[in-house]
Amino acid sequence: MAVNEALVQDIVKEVLAKMNISGSPKGMHGIYTSMEDAIEAARKSQQIMRNLSMDQREKIIQIIRRKTHENAEILARMGVDETGMGNVGDKILKHHLVADKTPGTEDIKTEAYSGDRGLTLVEMGPFGVIGAITPCTNPSETVLCNTIGMIAGGNTVVFNPHPAATKTTIFAINMVNEASLEAGGPDNIAVTVEQPTLETSAIMMKSPVIHLIVATGGPGVVTTVLSSGKKGIGAGAGNPPALVDETADIAKAAQDIVNGCTFDNNLPCIAEKEIVAVDSIADELMNEMITNQGCYLASKEVQDKLIATVMDAKGRLNRKCVGRSAKALLKMVGIDVPDNIRCIVFEGPKEHPLISTELMMPILGMVRCKDFDEALDAAVWLEHGNRHSAHIHSKNVDRITRYARAMDTAILVKNGPSYAALGFGGESICTFTIASRTGEGLTSAKSFTKARRCVMSDSLCIR
Numbered sequence: 001m002a003v004n005e006a007l008v009q010d011i012v013k014e015v016l017a018k019m020n021i022s023g024s025p026k027g028m029h030g031i032y033t034s035m036e037d038a039i040e041a042a043r044k045s046q047q048i049m050r051n052l053s054m055d056q057r058e059k060i061i062q063i064i065r066r067k068t069h070e071n072a073e074i075l076a077r078m079g080v081d082e083t084g085m086g087n088v089g090d091k092i093l094k095h096h097l098v099a100d101k102t103p104g105t106e107d108i109k110t111e112a113y114s115g116d117r118g119l120t121l122v123e124m125g126p127f128g129v130i131g132a133i134t135p136c137t138n139p140s141e142t143v144l145c146n147t148i149g150m151i152a153g154g155n156t157v158v159f160n161p162h163p164a165a166t167k168t169t170i171f172a173i174n175m176v177n178e179a180s181l182e183a184g185g186p187d188n189i190a191v192t193v194e195q196p197t198l199e200t201s202a203i204m205m206k207s208p209v210i211h212l213i214v215a216t217g218g219p220g221v222v223t224t225v226l227s228s229g230k231k232g233i234g235a236g237a238g239n240p241p242a243l244v245d246e247t248a249d250i251a252k253a254a255q256d257i258v259n260g261c262t263f264d265n266n267l268p269c270i271a272e273k274e275i276v277a278v279d280s281i282a283d284e285l286m287n288e289m290i291t292n293q294g295c296y297l298a299s300k301e302v303q304d305k306l307i308a309t310v311m312d313a314k315g316r317l318n319r320k321c322v323g324r325s326a327k328a329l330l331k332m333v334g335i336d337v338p339d340n341i342r343c344i345v346f347e348g349p350k351e352h353p354l355i356s357t358e359l360m361m362p363i364l365g366m367v368r369c370k371d372f373d374e375a376l377d378a379a380v381w382l383e384h385g386n387r388h389s390a391h392i393h394s395k396n397v398d399r400i401t402r403y404a405r406a407m408d409t410a411i412l413v414k415n416g417p418s419y420a421a422l423g424f425g426g427e428s429i430c431t432f433t434i435a436s437r438t439g440e441g442l443t444s445a446k447s448f449t450k451a452r453r454c455v456m457s458d459s460l461c462i463r
């Protein structure tokens, strides 16, 4: 459905004005001034949620899906307006993907054992109230995806979002509560505070009401959550390499890699962050990217200017550069390029700061290696042990297998763009919380449940 541009801008302005952060967001469901009040509201809501039938939970989820489709453009524009990161077109696609491919109650399966001594069921029940910490890179996408999975499991959720994405998060949280009320469910299935801080996060983590904390973000937050003394699901940072060997279809590899790298201006944690190419095809690959895939070849001088602009002397990222387009980044270093330039490329050693750092910008350095073995070692080094995501373009099954084993990542895409792992052009569920560090991988409703054994001794086996 085509959306009227002026109308959407008006809605975004109206919503942002309504949520003037100095005042209370008027009339928004699930939004509290204090974290204690937010947790209490989610606790009460969970008492109702736990008694809803699976059908009733599924009805709420269906309405969240519908509202996410209807509001995809508004949410995308709000995310870009508020954080300054990413691009509206790709963020719209991400919201449709969340609505279509995030698993609901069907993800929760019961195991049964039956025999001479009776019947035993292992059922997956709710944790109760979950605490969730969300990133500024996919703010509403993560809130919506987490909420669908968490309520499918019978939980309610308290969010402590990134402060840079508060308004977008509040809009999404209000929307899921409206969906629940429309379905006849409780209010406050998801809650948050008007002004999230590290203090509100600490209150949430220490609350006796909360038994599971799900953190999506960089290494700092995952470490904090895993030190909380509670069960944590840690979806941390990545730095995914794309390895290309001499057996690959080089034109397709160039297209897939640049498409994946530039999706939402490189914000997804799974997106290609650097290339490792074997020497015999490296020139051809670079040439393809420059000639046919809208890449700008950065000279040594431009690389140095980019380093000085996108990070400080200690290698910390300049937040004003994260999630910006290639054109915007080049403009920051004094270079004007046409609109069809979508990625900045160059060749360098693996230690180059623009290659070894997880930039979340469409800057793609290529490391040249003499053969596959050297490329494999470089890719392992570049992934920094995150074990998050890695990609490969090769027709050699033995090499793909060796790569998969050596990388040991939660996601490995072969001969496709990274976003195939999220269900775009690939067979997969969608999630924006990829728990590489704690091992759940692509999280879904079942990740947010706990196993409960229910035993009927000596009865109900009718075999």
Ligand code: NAD
Pocket: 133, 134, 135, 136, 137, 138, 160, 161, 162, 163, 198, 201, 216, 217, 218, 219, 220, 221, 224, 234, 235, 236, 237, 238, 268, 269, 358, 432, 433, 434, 435, 436
């Ligand atoms: P970030 O780490 O700066 O912030 C993420 C969240 O953690 C925010 O809500 C922030 O307020 C909170 N936070 C940070 N430090 C904290 C602490 N010490 N205690 C409590 N809360 C804390 O990350 P970001 O810039 O918002 O997002 C980008 C990072 O997240 C990248 O490293 C990216 O790879 C990663 N990421 C991972 C996944 C995944 O599924 N694995 C998904 C998206 C983003």
